[in-house]
Structures are given as structure tokens and as C-alpha cells.
Amino acid sequence: MNPGIIYLVGTSGHPNFGDEFIAAAWLKYLAVARPDADVWLDSPQPGMAQVLFEGLHPRLRVTNTLWRLVHENADLPADEAAKNIRERVTGLGTPAYDLGLLKMREAESLHLIGGGYVNETWPHHAGLVVGMRAVGEMTGAKLFATGQGLMPVLSPAPGETPLFRGFTYARARDEASAAAHGLEMGLDDAFLGIEEELSRTEAAPGLYVCIQSDMADPGRLESAVELARAEIERAARQGIAAYYVEAIPGFDRAAYERLADLIPEERFVPFVHVWNHGLPLSDQQTWVTSRFHLHLLAAAAGARGIAVGMKKGYYDVKHESVTALGSGWPLALDEGSPAMPAQAGPLAAKLPALLARKRAEAETLYPAEPGVPAQPASSAAKLFNLARSGVSRRGRG
Missing domain, CATH: 3.40.50 (Rossmann fold)
Structure with a gap:
């Protein structure tokens, strides 16, 4: 296991603003915290992902190894798909996959980054978790899942339960997802990139x-x-x-x-x-x-x-x-037409604390390499104070 390889799994490259924003946020964080690490992003659309994320991390590589394996088994019953995915990951046996799967075995961690793509809407995506777990059991790689939206809940079981068994760290972004899979509540991964987007x-x-x-x-x-x-x-x-x-x-x-x-x-x-x-x-x-x-x-x-x-x-x-x-x-919802609220909610006021919470999560999963300067103090509080004082950002539309 190579301590320099970080393996991210996400549904990037559509393009879809939310999914791309989440992947970009992690890549930008890792560019500062782990600039010398090889970062592999496993994406269903690696060509477009390469264009979208060009330059965001100096050692980014993009592949579709795990996604291709999941899509290949998408039409099978959950148990059969899980069995096929596990056997392919652990047994190898075809040049169509072996080089990519061997690269996964070199990772220090495999990380299912956030989004709402592992649920009953796309039940075959549970195969992503199955494949990650198979690698982790073979190599001892740490398994992470952050900002997960898991509703509507998978039914029947995805072949291996509980869904995140064996994961070092797993968090859901909403209460229903957390309750359905016995996870702790976290925050959507977009919070890792909000501060920069506001600025x-x-x-x-x-x-x-x-x-x-x-x-x-x-x-x-x-x-x-x-x-x-x-x-x-x-x-x-x-x-x-x-x-x-x-x-x-x-x-x-x-x-x-x-x-x-x-x-x-x-x-x-x-x-x-x-x-x-x-x-x-x-x-x-x-x-x-x-x-x-x-x-x-x-x-x-x-x-x-x-x-x-x-x-x-x-x-x-x-x-x-x-x-x-x-x-x-x-x-x-439905035919309802609620009125536009007269005032903004308290989310903007709570933002500094939420950003700090998400930053702490990222630093727990990926501590900065020795010699890498600490991340700058959050400017979210400054941005909020500007908003409160009536200094608004204007210009482009």
C-alpha cells in the first residue's frame, strides 16, 4: 500500500454543478493539505472530469475503473452483482480491468465523496461500496464516506449489509439517511468549498x-x-x-x-x-x-x-x-406556491461554525503533510459581517 495515493470515488463529469462542485472542493483541499500525494478520481465520465478539474491538484489522475465495473453489473440482482464485483476486485483475471484494480490496491484510502447517488434511485451504485470494501479488506486501506444522501433507502439489501460495514469513517448529510443506515450526521461536502465560492x-x-x-x-x-x-x-x-x-x-x-x-x-x-x-x-x-x-x-x-x-x-x-x-x-411541493420569505434565514449567520466543522472533518481524514503550512483562518465571519453591514457583492449576472 502506497502511503501517497488517495483514491476518490464520485459521480463527476456529467457535468452537474453540485457533483462537480463537491469533487472540486476535495481536490482543492488536498492540493493544499496533500500536494505531493497522487490523487486518483474514479468517475463515470473521466474525460469530462479531466477537463473540469484540470489544475485543481498537481498530481490528479482520473479513471473509471470502479464505475465501469458497477455499470457492467447494473442489470443483475443485488446479491449477484455484489458477488461479481467482489470476485473481479479480488481475483483479477482480465486485462480490461487488472491495471486499474491493481492501482486501487496501492491506495492508502478510498473515499466515497458526497452526493445523493447511492440509493434506491440507482440501486446498482451500491456496488461502489462493495468494491471499495473488497479493496479495504485486501490491503487495509482506510474507507471513508462523507456527505452521503442515501434516500430513498435501498431495498432490498444491496448484497452486503450494513451498507458501510468496515468503513473507517461514514457520515450522512440528512437525518433520514443517517437513521436508515445507522450513521452519524455530517454535512454536505459542498461546505468544504463554500467559503471560496462566496469570495x-x-x-x-x-x-x-x-x-x-x-x-x-x-x-x-x-x-x-x-x-x-x-x-x-x-x-x-x-x-x-x-x-x-x-x-x-x-x-x-x-x-x-x-x-x-x-x-x-x-x-x-x-x-x-x-x-x-x-x-x-x-x-x-x-x-x-x-x-x-x-x-x-x-x-x-x-x-x-x-x-x-x-x-x-x-x-x-x-x-x-x-x-x-x-x-x-x-x-x-405538488401544486403549492409558497410566498417568497420576507427575510433570510439564519444559515448565513451559522456559516462560520458550519465551515469550521467541515474543515475539521477534512483535516481528520487527510492531515496535512509535515511542513505544509496550516490552512488560513476562515474568512467566513468577515464575509458575514460585510453582508450584515450592507456591503453587497455586485457585478456579474
Whole structure:
């Protein structure tokens, strides 16, 4: 086992803003704490992931070894898939996998980074955990899982239970996931990157909208668009400009096309702009969004908003985890149209403590190499104080 190899497993490369943001946050942290370590990211889309994360860590390598193995067994019953994955990882036997699997055996740790992708929506993704555990049992590598959203709960059992048996460290990001799998509560992995995102972005005051067309219950897109339309028209009557933010290319465009008569193309903020320049964030905003991480980051910046649930049992759990932290955003479900809150919730005020908690987790899992300077003190408190004093970030939209 090579003490320099860190192996991350995540659903990166779609691109999907939330998943990419989480992977980038870990890579940026490791670039400071462990700059001399070889970091391997196992991703379902390694080509796009390589482009997205270029330069974020000096020794980053990207592969799809474990994801390819999981997808190859996706249509099999859980027990049979788990057996095949375990046998392939431990027994080798084909040049299609052996070099990648041998590289996994060199890792000091394997880390399932955060997101909501190991659950009944994609039950075959439990194979990621099976494969990681097989490596850990062979080599003694530490197994980590952070910021996990595990609802709707896997049923039947994923072939090996409990799900995170043998893991050195495992945390869920919401109470339902923690209870279902007997885990301790943690925070979404996006908290590791929020401070930098707040410091690098600017936004014009206004109403910001993002409504997805993917993974929606029947008829939900239409009602969500109507809710957004009502808020845009209300903002226009008040002289407030509306913007549209794209979190997943294509899937977020469908709703924009239905709202383009109210939001001109020049106020459409594409994913590429968001990725290159930062998510437009300000405490002078309001939001209507179905995207979980836009809810999280905008509320952390002090914005008011309405969260839109698109799929019951999945997205409502995600959004409720942010409201539980104090976003102050009502959750719109079914045909409901809650009013825009008059005041921001307490999440922004709680942010320094939450960032410190997430930083402590990262430092526990990946202590800095000897001689690496300590991370700078958090500036989140300074950012919050600026917001309270009325100094807002303005500019790009």
C-alpha cells in the first residue's frame, strides 16, 4: 500500500454543478493539505472530469475503473452483482480491468465523496461500496464516506449489509439517511468549498431562477415553471430583473425556453460561465430553484428563496436538509406556491461554525503533510459581517 495515493470515488463529469462542485472542493483541499500525494478520481465520465478539474491538484489522475465495473453489473440482482464485483476486485483475471484494480490496491484510502447517488434511485451504485470494501479488506486501506444522501433507502439489501460495514469513517448529510443506515450526521461536502465560492463570485441584485427537467415526477415541470413565472412577473412589477442559471446543461434549458419571454438571453447564465467565474451569489438576491446545491449556496450567501421539490422521496429530502440548517426557504411541493420569505434565514449567520466543522472533518481524514503550512483562518465571519453591514457583492449576472 502506497502511503501517497488517495483514491476518490464520485459521480463527476456529467457535468452537474453540485457533483462537480463537491469533487472540486476535495481536490482543492488536498492540493493544499496533500500536494505531493497522487490523487486518483474514479468517475463515470473521466474525460469530462479531466477537463473540469484540470489544475485543481498537481498530481490528479482520473479513471473509471470502479464505475465501469458497477455499470457492467447494473442489470443483475443485488446479491449477484455484489458477488461479481467482489470476485473481479479480488481475483483479477482480465486485462480490461487488472491495471486499474491493481492501482486501487496501492491506495492508502478510498473515499466515497458526497452526493445523493447511492440509493434506491440507482440501486446498482451500491456496488461502489462493495468494491471499495473488497479493496479495504485486501490491503487495509482506510474507507471513508462523507456527505452521503442515501434516500430513498435501498431495498432490498444491496448484497452486503450494513451498507458501510468496515468503513473507517461514514457520515450522512440528512437525518433520514443517517437513521436508515445507522450513521452519524455530517454535512454536505459542498461546505468544504463554500467559503471560496462566496469570495470569488459577484452577482447583480435580482431574482435568480433554475428549474430542472430531469428526474421530475409527472406534471411537476409544468407546475414548477408556473410558480417561477408568477415570481418573475411579480419581480418585474417591482422593477427587479430576473436571471436564469444553468446547473446541468440541457436539462435546465427546457424550463428556460418556457420562460424566455420574461428573461432575455443575455440574462441566461450558462454552466460554462458558472464553472469558470463562479455561481452568482449575493445577499441581495431572491431565488426560485429546484437544484439542491443552488439552494444551499445561495442561502449560505444570505439570499432569500423558494426551493422547488421535483421528485418526492428524493429532492424533498435534499431541500429539507438545507431548511433544517436554517435557509429559511419554504419548499414548494405538488401544486403549492409558497410566498417568497420576507427575510433570510439564519444559515448565513451559522456559516462560520458550519465551515469550521467541515474543515475539521477534512483535516481528520487527510492531515496535512509535515511542513505544509496550516490552512488560513476562515474568512467566513468577515464575509458575514460585510453582508450584515450592507456591503453587497455586485457585478456579474
